[in-house]
Amino acid sequence: MTEIITFGNFKGGVGKTTNATQVAYELSKRNNKTLLMDLDPQANATNILLKTKANVDGELGHFKASLMSAVEQENLELSIINIQSNLDLMGSAPDFALFPRFMEQKFEKYVDRVQYLSTLIKPVAEKYDYVIIDIPPTISLITDAALYASDWCLVIMQTQQQSLDGAIGFIDYMQNDIVDKYHAPNLDVIGILAVLITPRAPVDQMTLSKASDYFGEKNILSTTIHNMARIKRYGITGITTNDQYDKKVFAVYKKITDEILERIGH
Numbered sequence: 708m709t710e711i712i713t714f715g716n717f718k719g720g721v722g723k724t725t726n727a728t729q730v731a732y733e734l735s736k737r738n739n740k741t742l743l744m745d746l747d748p749q750a751n752a753t754n755i756l757l758k759t760k761a762n763v764d765g766e767l768g769h770f771k772a773s774l775m776s777a778v779e780q781e782n783l784e785l786s787i788i789n790i791q792s793n794l795d796l797m798g799s800a801p802d803f804a805l806f807p808r809f810m811e812q813k814f815e816k817y818v819d820r821v822q823y824l825s826t827l828i829k830p831v832a833e834k835y836d837y838v839i840i841d842i843p844p845t846i847s848l849i850t851d852a853a854l855y856a857s858d859w860c861l862v863i864m865q866t867q868q869q870s871l872d873g874a875i876g877f878i879d880y881m882q883n884d885i886v887d888k889y890h891a892p893n894l895d896v897i898g899i900l901a902v903l904i905t906p907r908a909p910v911d912q913m914t915l916s917k918a919s920d921y922f923g924e925k926n927i928l929s930t931t932i933h934n935m936a937r938i939k940r941y942g943i944t945g946i947t948t949n950d951q952y953d954k955k956v957f958a959v960y961k962k963i964t965d966e967i968l969e970r971i972g973h
């Protein structure tokens with residue numbers, strides 16, 4: 708059975724894309740057939756994985772169609788390419804920002820627009836063990852449609868007040884809008900992943916303990932992600948596997964992935 712997992716928070720720049728790509732990469736390394744779906748018109752995950760592909764096989768990826776065009780042709784396969792063994796990418800591009808407008812022309816009722824994307828995702832997702840979705844940081848039809856299609860959401864929270872507020876708003880929104888209003892069939896929260904922590908920084912510890920009070924300690928993943936220069940560099944170089952700094956990053960994501968799989972019952 709396929710598990711579809713969205714990495715979310717309404718706050719921008721909190722590490723959604725970084726963590727989505729690293730976890731997808733780790734899942735594929737474990738011989739799970741994995742698809743990273745980039746639904747963000749900023750296409751950050753697409754860029755990281757295209758550079759990763761170049762590191763792996765020296766080749767540039769070539770999409771048959773942009774994601775927006777694949778949606779128009781009702782065939783998401785057209786925007787999927789292989790990155791490395793067991794890891795595929797459904798690439799995004801700036802024109803995907805037109806998705807809401809396209810859907811407005813297709814359906815009158817907002818709930819129909821929310822539900823439609825999942826009918827395109829389903830036949831594609833079936834071919835994978837895990838589908839990881841990266842979403843934009845704004846409330847929009849794109850995030851609504853991604854969450855509607857998901858089995859799970861992992862909430863990414865930077866250890867600062869705005870990101871905690873973003874996480875709280877995001878979880879309320881999932882319950883009130885995506886589940887109650889649009890009737891998402893499966894959506895459930897895996898938990899909250901705390902990232903970019905500077906060890907022993909008082910503000911970070913304070914935000915973490917506030918989050919723990921608010922959500923309950925068991926809802927926060929016990930592995931946290933520190934600020935690591937190598938992770939930032941992957942935005943420029945793609946994921947690399949050369950040295951001890953890469954190994955340190957992989958060791959962290961092994962733990963995170965173990966915890967995610969345990970929480971979703973795998």
Ligand SMILES: Nc1ncnc2c1ncn2[C@@H]1O[C@H](COP(=O)(O)OP(=O)(O)OP(=O)(O)O)[C@@H](O)[C@H]1O
Pocket residue numbers: 718719720721722723724725726747749751842843844902903932933934935936938939940942
């Ligand atoms: N653990 C980390 N250590 C160092 N840098 C990090 C870490 N996690 C993320 N970053 C950096 O922080 C920046 C924002 O991360 P990222 O793009 O993943 O956030 P995002 O939530 O997807 O942003 P957006 O909301 O714009 O989509 C990037 O430059 C990324 O490389």
Ligand SMILES: [Mg+2]
Pocket residue numbers: 723724725747751841842843
């Ligand atoms: Mg992003």
